[in-house]
Amino acid sequence: MSRPHQTFLALLTTSVILAVNGMCTIPAYAENYQPPSVNRSLLPSGSITVRATQTSPCVNPVVSPALSAHVQTQQFHPLVDARPIWHLTRGEGQTVAIIDTGVSPNSRLHNIHGLGDFDSHDNGLHDCDAHGTVVAGVLAAQPDDDGFAGVAPAVRILSIRQTSDHYGVLPDTPPQKSSRHHQHAPERPEGTPGNVVTLAKAVRMAADAGATVINISQAACRPLGMDLGDGPLGAALYYAVHVRDVVVVAAAGNLTDECRVQNTIRPLSSTPVSQSDIKTVVSPAHFDDLVLTVGSVAQDGRPSEFSIAGPWVDVAAPGEEIVSTGKKGLVDAVQTPDGQISELQGTSFATPFVSGVVALVRSQHPDWNASTVMEHVKKTARPVAGGRNTQLGFGIVDPIAAVSNTSSTGKGNGEGLPFREPPMSPPHTTFSAILGMFILGGTIFAITRWRRARSHQIERGKGQY
Template sequence: MSRAWRPIAVAALLALSASLGQGSAAANRPPPIDPGRLPSGATPAPFEKTEQKLRCAETAPGGDGPTVPVGQRDLGFTSAWQFTRGAGQLVAVIDTGVARHPRLPGLVPGGDYVGTTDGTDDCDVHGTVVAGIIAAAAVDGQGFVGVAPEATILSIRQSSRAFQVAGRAEQQREGQTADGYGDIRTLAAAVVRAADMGARVINISEVACATGSLDDRVLGAAVEYAAVAKDVVIVAAAGNTDENCASNPGLDPLRPTADPWDQVSTIVSPAWYDDYVIAVGSVDSNGAPSQFTVAGPWLDVAAPGENITSLDPRRSGLTTGTIDDKGRQGVLRGTSFAVPYVSGTAALVRARFPQLSARQVIDRLKATAHAPAEGWNPLVGFGVIDPYAAVTADGGTNTVARPTMAAKALPLPGAAAPRDDRPRNIALIGAAAIGGVLVLAILASFPIRRRLHLSDTNAGAGSGATPS
């Protein structure tokens, strides 16, 4: 991604959360859920006093007009609107805040873990873009529209690159960037807050990324609570490699029986809580995996994450990028923006099939995706989502499972059966017999022809005829 702007990553403050202690599970597996670590649902507020060090990001206007953005065109989700537009669904966006916008008329403030707002201030120009992809209302003459335009957004500000713990500025060199604020603790608290406020879908376009071990048990308890106790569909980003988050190895064709979890070197949370979260990778405009997607055995589905157009938090129109303090424009791309396409589709499914549990909705999204040739891989999971299929396919509780990559020995071919030449021999003998008969017939005809010739000669002499 352009250095002018990058998707928010909780990894920026990972040292703070890691200092809370190490998890008890192996480094390549999520730790067991500990309900005792569930954070309270108290009114949102920063865990420490904070200060804003950097000025808020600016946006590059663009995308207005009848042209349909690439991701929207490729997913074709408007075809699903004859069945549902997501009415009645509350979708929580846990992010950098969602600014009030005329195309988000029902925006619900959910609180702020960074500053003192109600959650509807977006200094970082991230959460508003995410929310727009999910639920921006349709406007005549505008090609851009949200996946579930009748859904309602609940905004909870959980992180910001422009803020940091108060007092840190005195310890920093002149020109040094802000530390950022928001970590695993605030993310976990925001998940519980969203679930308690009645969200049916939670969009988490943020990640905590670490190599080795990570104590994220508080976040594990939060996503388990939301998914099981509150029946919420939780959609989380796979993470970006340009966010100092190294990718994991892909499938090894020389080790087809290997468990991909055994190859994990980089942890991405909450995406790796695969029993409770649907993890999303990004694809480009050609449908190929984006080069920045962090691979992992927890990948479930993919969606467009490049060439993004969405709501502008600074104006009433749209934006296609940001402008840094040196006037350089950066584009919007990342797994952060693939996630809201899936969240919007989950809202459509929940509105269409209210009887389905959160787990069944996730299974349905995976079962109706356009699977890669191998059925599943660690970059796109079960494939790119199909909103129309998700709301129309038969079988509301269909489930899928990652394919077993076990090698299977093929049996050696048996000995060839003896060749049967009888038909050929019969044909040859028959042909020879017919040929022999024809030869005999020709030879037998010579004496008859000779006698006939002699008779014709004698008859000519007796009549007085002379040669001409």
Template sequence: MRPTARKLGRTGRAGVVLLTAGIGVLSPFAPTAFAQQPTSSATSWAVPPPVDPNKLPTDEKKPDKPYKQKTMCVQRSTLGNVDINYRPWGQDYLQLQKAQDIVRSAKGSVGGNQKIGVIDTGVTPHPWFQNRVESGGADYVAPPLNGAKPSLQDCDGHGTEVAGIIAAKPDNPAVGFIGVAPDATIVSYRQLSENYEEDTSSSSTAGGGSSNAPTSGPPSGSSSLPPSNSGGGGQPGGTDPQQDDKGDQRQLEKGGTAGTLKTLAEIIHNIADRGDIKVVNMSVDHCRPADGTGGIEDSEQAVQAAVKYAADRGVVIVAAAGNVSESCPQNDQADPNKPRSIVTPPWFADDVLSVGAIDRTGGVASFSVHGPWVGVAAPGTEIVSLDPAEGSTGLANLTISSGSQTSPIQGTSFASPYVAGVAALVRQMFPDLDARQVIQRIKVTAQHPAAPAGRDDYVGYGVIDPVAALTANLPADVGSLTVPKPMVQPAQLPAGDATSSTPMIVALTGTGGGVLALLITLFVMHTIRRNRTTTPR
């Protein structure tokens, strides 16, 4: 508030000027303020209908239909090169080292005793997971090959890269890359694959794969970067690209691939009933054109019921916001409440924290789908993560298409695990918070965009701030979190002169003289004005 002046008295009387300084009080954003965003509107297609709990599916622990492998699995390649000392820009942008030091100092580990479910294309047990990868107990694509445990085979390479961002822990201190929560445990669920397709042969059975499926050969999608310049196995080419310059293009229920919303909902239900997994990353989604009525499909209702069921039981659901493609046009229409594309599960924003992607400039990545459901954002370009190829001990930073064409790893798929890792650290630091409180803490402490209510449809409530999420004292924390005791800060002033009273005498004398001079002046002015009033004109 600006200083204001107010004049007292009437003309002819002594004027007195009173200066008042207003004191502005700035209240921090309260988590409940974010939670109370509008969640229903008769004119908004962006808001899903109410949850129907009767749509919650039973987990059958198997694929929804028989699939067979159509494309050779990802293999190691020597295309590209990167210095192992290179630290991905996203780690510095998010100040992950500082955040990890805070958690390690307080808890003795960074993500220890935290289990994170990864619903994706499977996870290869890379040595830098250090045996911290578990099978979810079932495989929803096909029985794994070569004796692997269910969901611990990643033919596409996507899930391993996602899991690496969450929990990789290189054993070489020279390696610049590290996961967000490097002591956490990954629980893998293979639910999606672009290297498999429906098996329509008469001899196929649900959950089975083709006996003559290709299991090895030219690399499919990832270029690995070994810890040294030594060669790696495999030659480039021979398969379709797993992503292009717009980002990762995989979609649930996409023709010629494996993975449906039905099995996604089943897995979420399974995780909620397990009870030991409190954070889930889903770098998988389904995008469809908005129908203009706010309607919802049966398969979407199953996912909606599942994420509500899981959130009510303390599971933090983190999902990629989706990538622009021919089948998923950007929501750049004039009215944000009438989107062109609906993305599931991000659509169910009451129970899902969806993540958009930014690039190293801090700007929104061109491929990141906008929408009122976007919760926060994180780095999603120039990704470096674990090489997903079977038997690899290195890193990957490129994808390879047929003809040896390379492109960087990017997509909201890789922004989401940054947030899932931070959610695990928040759960470790504040074990008494429920799922929605964890999500609110991440939103409230994000770097808010310059928009009404501190959010927009591009980055949601802003780019995550892991350090703030782990250290901020928020209004809702009172009673549930330990609030530091106030401390008296000593004034940094020189010691007083206890042997001499001269400075005080001089000060008081000067003050008294000033007051006496003011009184004399007022008396003289009053006398002059009175004489003028009584003098005849």
């Protein structure tokens, strides 16, 4: 064999071996972090004990000056435009329970039913916070001439008001800190509104009422090592998924005054995520196998700064520049009684995009169980450059790929994001290694045959000359 041929064969063999090694490498994202164990004996009932009263005026959903131009240029969020598959399904036959601050019906939210209220003697169809109604609009608002619509406008909605920033305990009850984003069980007696115990009860209630999807745009957070008191919530989630066959979709949580520390989990490191990497734990998100946890992205597909990272994040969806519906039309902000206006943003509003996609998939594939649907939504997400990461999970949810049973091409706005993390492991590394060895052997055999054929051609050529 001549030196050039030897060099060529060596280089080719080396490249094939590197490819085989790449296929056999154990992925760095195979995290060491383990979700909390579930004690199923802690499953609560779905009963409601009302012990709260309204403590402050309600907020109003409003229109910001930029809304009209925003809607004209973006009638449906480009990252999760479900309209191309509406000819297949709009979510028919699916019931989505929204556990939130209640949902106030309006002209664009038709098929809504009140299931319960942990804040007052109501039925869940009064929203003092303008939060649950925004969530419902993103999920299921009916189309209109303005071009806006929810992801799955044909679903049936069950509303449970489980928390409110404007309701508190009665004077004879110990004080509590209330936040729809950060629900702290240890400070609150069982049965009061807005903690992880009442959230567990609401999950049980929704599952028993026939929900096929549960949307939880709420989160409780604690520094690692502090008790969240969410044992009953874990039991309720297990019951919903494995007994009642419900897909539960939950927010990743936002950085706020009560939840200040971001989980910066070495995005460029090849070291697996471990327990020591976690600074802030979020519930129900950290029950990773039982919920689809949703992070937030901006309009350009980049992770939102407020979105809490973690190994439990599964997918992402838009959580900024949110538009939804109100009693007087479209809204994109809320106004407090003192006149302050806040734009709609947060993982709370990214979550219903994913719940809508889940409803579309379940409508299209009614024979799939909850776990299959969850894995399918992750598998068909629009991938992020570098593979799964702790802010976007498997990528931005893709309704078209999810419903049409295709793998996302990654050619949407989320492709090529600079945020990188070690990729997930291929599921069958042994098979990949064997396949690589066959490729190597076949390559060497083909080169040997080529050299022999080439040698014969040269010899015949010499005879002709």
